[in-house]
Amino acid sequence: MALRVSTSLRLEKRAHQTIHWRRVCLSLEKEQIQMTHQKSHIGPERQQGVQKPYKDMIDITWGDPHRLGMKPISFVRQVIAACLYPELVHNDRFPIDVQLRAQRLLRACEGGSVGAYTATCGIPHVQRNLANFISRRDGGVPSHPENIFISSGSVTALTVRKTLLPHEEGPSKAGILIPVPGFATFHSMLETQGVEMVPYHLCEEEGWALTVEDLRRALQTTRGHCSPRALYIMNPGNPTGYVQSRESIEEVIRFAAEENLFLLADEVYQSNVYAVDREFISYKKVLSEMGPDYSDTVELVSFNSVSKGFMGECGLRGGYMELINLDPEVMGVVYTLFSTLSCPSVIGQIALDIMADPPQPGDPSYPTFSAEVHHNQKTLAHNVRVTQEVLGGLPGVTCQPVMGGFYIFPRLHLPPKAQEQARAAGMEADKLYCHRLLEEEAVYARPGGHYGQKEGTHHVRLCVMTTTENLRELLRRFQAFHLRFMKEFS
Amino acid sequence: MALRVSTSLRLEKRAHQTIHWRRVCLSLEKEQIQMTHQKSHIGPERQQGVQKPYKDMIDITWGDPHRLGMKPISFVRQVIAACLYPELVHNDRFPIDVQLRAQRLLRACEGGSVGAYTATCGIPHVQRNLANFISRRDGGVPSHPENIFISSGSVTALTVRKTLLPHEEGPSKAGILIPVPGFATFHSMLETQGVEMVPYHLCEEEGWALTVEDLRRALQTTRGHCSPRALYIMNPGNPTGYVQSRESIEEVIRFAAEENLFLLADEVYQSNVYAVDREFISYKKVLSEMGPDYSDTVELVSFNSVSKGFMGECGLRGGYMELINLDPEVMGVVYTLFSTLSCPSVIGQIALDIMADPPQPGDPSYPTFSAEVHHNQKTLAHNVRVTQEVLGGLPGVTCQPVMGGFYIFPRLHLPPKAQEQARAAGMEADKLYCHRLLEEEAVYARPGGHYGQKEGTHHVRLCVMTTTENLRELLRRFQAFHLRFMKEFS
Ligand SMILES: Cc1ncc(COP(=O)(O)O)c(C=O)c1O
Ligand SMILES: Cc1ncc(COP(=O)(O)O)c(C=O)c1O
Numbered sequence: 008m009a010l011r012v013s014t015s016l017r018l019e020k021r022a023h024q025t026i027h028w029r030r031v032c033l034s035l036e037k038e039q040i041q042m043t044h045q046k047s048h049i050g051p052e053r054q055q056g057v058q059k060p061y062k063d064m065i066d067i068t069w070g071d072p073h074r075l076g077m078k079p080i081s082f083v084r085q086v087i088a089a090c091l092y093p094e095l096v097h098n099d100r101f102p103i104d105v106q107l108r109a110q111r112l113l114r115a116c117e118g119g120s121v122g123a124y125t126a127t128c129g130i131p132h133v134q135r136n137l138a139n140f141i142s143r144r145d146g147g148v149p150s151h152p153e154n155i156f157i158s159s160g161s162v163t164a165l166t167v168r169k170t171l172l173p174h175e176e177g178p179s180k181a182g183i184l185i186p187v188p189g190f191a192t193f194h195s196m197l198e199t200q201g202v203e204m205v206p207y208h209l210c211e212e213e214g215w216a217l218t219v220e221d222l223r224r225a226l227q228t229t230r231g232h233c234s235p236r237a238l239y240i241m242n243p244g245n246p247t248g249y250v251q252s253r254e255s256i257e258e259v260i261r262f263a264a265e266e267n268l269f270l271l272a273d274e275v276y277q278s279n280v281y282a283v284d285r286e287f288i289s290y291k292k293v294l295s296e297m298g299p300d301y302s303d304t305v306e307l308v309s310f311n312s313v314s315k316g317f318m319g320e321c322g323l324r325g326g327y328m329e330l331i332n333l334d335p336e337v338m339g340v341v342y343t344l345f346s347t348l349s350c351p352s353v354i355g356q357i358a359l360d361i362m363a364d365p366p367q368p369g370d371p372s373y374p375t376f377s378a379e380v381h382h383n384q385k386t387l388a389h390n391v392r393v394t395q396e397v398l399g400g401l402p403g404v405t406c407q408p409v410m411g412g413f414y415i416f417p418r419l420h421l422p423p424k425a426q427e428q429a430r431a432a433g434m435e436a437d438k439l440y441c442h443r444l445l446e447e448e449a450v451y452a453r454p455g456g457h458y459g460q461k462e463g464t465h466h467v468r469l470c471v472m473t474t475t476e477n478l479r480e481l482l483r484r485f486q487a488f489h490l491r492f493m494k495e496f497s
Numbered sequence: 498m499a500l501r502v503s504t505s506l507r508l509e510k511r512a513h514q515t516i517h518w519r520r521v522c523l524s525l526e527k528e529q530i531q532m533t534h535q536k537s538h539i540g541p542e543r544q545q546g547v548q549k550p551y552k553d554m555i556d557i558t559w560g561d562p563h564r565l566g567m568k569p570i571s572f573v574r575q576v577i578a579a580c581l582y583p584e585l586v587h588n589d590r591f592p593i594d595v596q597l598r599a600q601r602l603l604r605a606c607e608g609g610s611v612g613a614y615t616a617t618c619g620i621p622h623v624q625r626n627l628a629n630f631i632s633r634r635d636g637g638v639p640s641h642p643e644n645i646f647i648s649s650g651s652v653t654a655l656t657v658r659k660t661l662l663p664h665e666e667g668p669s670k671a672g673i674l675i676p677v678p679g680f681a682t683f684h685s686m687l688e689t690q691g692v693e694m695v696p697y698h699l700c701e702e703e704g705w706a707l708t709v710e711d712l713r714r715a716l717q718t719t720r721g722h723c724s725p726r727a728l729y730i731m732n733p734g735n736p737t738g739y740v741q742s743r744e745s746i747e748e749v750i751r752f753a754a755e756e757n758l759f760l761l762a763d764e765v766y767q768s769n770v771y772a773v774d775r776e777f778i779s780y781k782k783v784l785s786e787m788g789p790d791y792s793d794t795v796e797l798v799s800f801n802s803v804s805k806g807f808m809g810e811c812g813l814r815g816g817y818m819e820l821i822n823l824d825p826e827v828m829g830v831v832y833t834l835f836s837t838l839s840c841p842s843v844i845g846q847i848a849l850d851i852m853a854d855p856p857q858p859g860d861p862s863y864p865t866f867s868a869e870v871h872h873n874q875k876t877l878a879h880n881v882r883v884t885q886e887v888l889g890g891l892p893g894v895t896c897q898p899v900m901g902g903f904y905i906f907p908r909l910h911l912p913p914k915a916q917e918q919a920r921a922a923g924m925e926a927d928k929l930y931c932h933r934l935l936e937e938e939a940v941y942a943r944p945g946g947h948y949g950q951k952e953g954t955h956h957v958r959l960c961v962m963t964t965t966e967n968l969r970e971l972l973r974r975f976q977a978f979h980l981r982f983m984k985e986f987s
Contacts, residue, residue: 353813354812
């Protein structure tokens, strides 16, 4: 027994060392600690009026609607709840189309249960519905269920990309062109996979447009370093909010064809476009209309997810990728990789099914469904407008028009004194700005450096996919802080 | 428009080529086609008496209780349904402890919604509950939430292992000792990751025991080939059903310490032990009791999952690993890798929470919960007994006693004529056997070769985690087929 206790203590000590190390490691990423210890308090606790020893933190570092107080779509939650607990199917509180949908989905599950494994690329029924959705979205361009690979969230699907990019060192090391500014999670994921990242700059002066000149410039930097194989594009852009026009997409496709680059089109914000003069057009649709020289040859992967769009269900983990024109051999590699991945979350797959096939006019759930979706869309568009107005009135802030997505990425023209102080502290001025914003106003936002920005420029990313009330409070604090900060260093 | 149509057709053609290729590729894995086109028809459709053009297939290739007709645990499904659709929390049909649990879990979710991202290693509240569960299981040995990494199912966690095993070629290429027979999915996953697999044989004659002599023998084969870094163990075993004794575990730990091997203990069947004279003891508990020379040094990762155990929720995707004694640097790599993975399914995390902290005596849900769990346990134990009895009465079949897990892995002593015919067809005799079993009785099982077996021996894996009625039908078909097969080739 004595032995037991003493070794337990040793294990305990050891574990504490581990924890200690972990703390040290985390303190490097100081922000992470904040994440763990202070929860975002926009949410139910706040509404319950619980007193906190510190100001409620507003965490806008994630593109995560529910975290920021947005409500889930009832139809989505009702169908999933009914699939989980089929007795609810006969619950009169749930509309008949909820019941029918749940029954249909359960029939598509092995053993009639969401608790069974599915095929590793997803439930064939859901793959078919996604193919129909894509085809409808693209005005009839055919889509084939066999080319659709479902995964537990699009980031997981992204990891699959690595198979597309063989590992080699030296000048033949695979390179991938990535946008700057861009989606940092994806970049850090690529980093762990031994792929050379070749940044291309988006043009802030033109509203963060993606131009072929910038792609060419990036390509030139790779000479002798690595061999570029793929081009990653986010449309709509994160954090930029830029949405490409048809002409812009055509140009990029032509460029990819000339340079023999694999196109990775991250289109997860495809149904979050609110600019009046711009609509989302998929890479696949444009490709299909460019004639066989392109439509039969350019390799394309397109990503989508239930984390964004009208439902914002980040925690359910549902995403897919569609593979087009892939070399059969590569297709084989992807298929093999998926077959070692085990199956994607069934709940995420159900959410995808609803994304692909939402209630239609005439369905009992339609009025509520469309009112909820419309409300979210209106809120987002309104928030973007209000935020741009507020930002437009602040000294030292310029902001490009935003066409889609969840974010606004204003440029901060920070006073030389602030830049000096930041330099003395060994950081960029926008990082100092964000640290102070967190300390003083408990607003947690990430500086432009996190997403990448041109040397000498500074930015901050704001997520505006939140309730109108939260946004008001966010802007109130942001404005107060910004004026104070600018004054202090002027 | 003409252009549109024609390119659409081209895309269509192209897609069909892809499909064609896919078919060809699949036909290599002939079994997969069966999977896609014939669904398992043990399940609701069968109960509804739907007529099928073919005999209902019994698919026992997966360790998937719900697929095979087992019922979910009500408490699990009620809590998750209530988390998804909080109005149900006030549904009088759900017991009060369901409501309280759902409220507690929702408070642990950002924004009070299961639709929000969580930390990449999981919800801290769930990590804490898992640590308490592990510590209770191990008689008080401390467990620390910070060492617990939650993922979307344990297979995903398994992929993380690769970081533990640096890639190199030649004699310094990382090697991992893996059991034969073993868990094929894991093996094929490792294959894609450039790790050298070093098989060690389990001793069939001793009930598939794991012996240190066999580990040593395996290690000797690596000389000059690769450098062994890790030892993978399944306890309880899949497909063997063997459960290690304390002495056996101690021996393995001593071996790992001597040879400086990292221990990977796959303990996903830890609550599926039914032998009267054997109980599950975790590697961690044994390690903690072996004195500081071991408990402070041997690196150990232990895996667990909601896919097995009392709930069998494979589709929800919830698993975790606990890391013990890891080098802080390696811990850093794992942490970084997780932080690029995005978050695990929130629904899977809720299932883990319930696994860690199930209803207790006195709770309103307890009577139903314990009756359901008890029923499943009794069914499994009963199925194992009945299957062993039936197998024991068949000519040319020998079967080791089974102590835990979902499977029975009998040895088939097939007639020389069957072996000749198989050889002529370029396959092993147990593969021929399984093909014929599928063709003639629509029973889909995998041959021993899929899991690995000693040259010249033949086996088949049966999953017995199914309802008593399904098992009866399965055994009826299996028996009829086996007798016919043996007679045909005698
Ligand atoms: C451009 C982009 N792609 C992918 C993702 C991740 O999506 P998921 O939640 O499906 O992994 C995000 C999340 O913010 C994103 O901004
Ligand atoms: C030994 C073993 N480990 C892990 C798994 C996979 O578990 P999960 O569903 O959590 O990925 C299985 C599934 O059969 C298994 O047998």
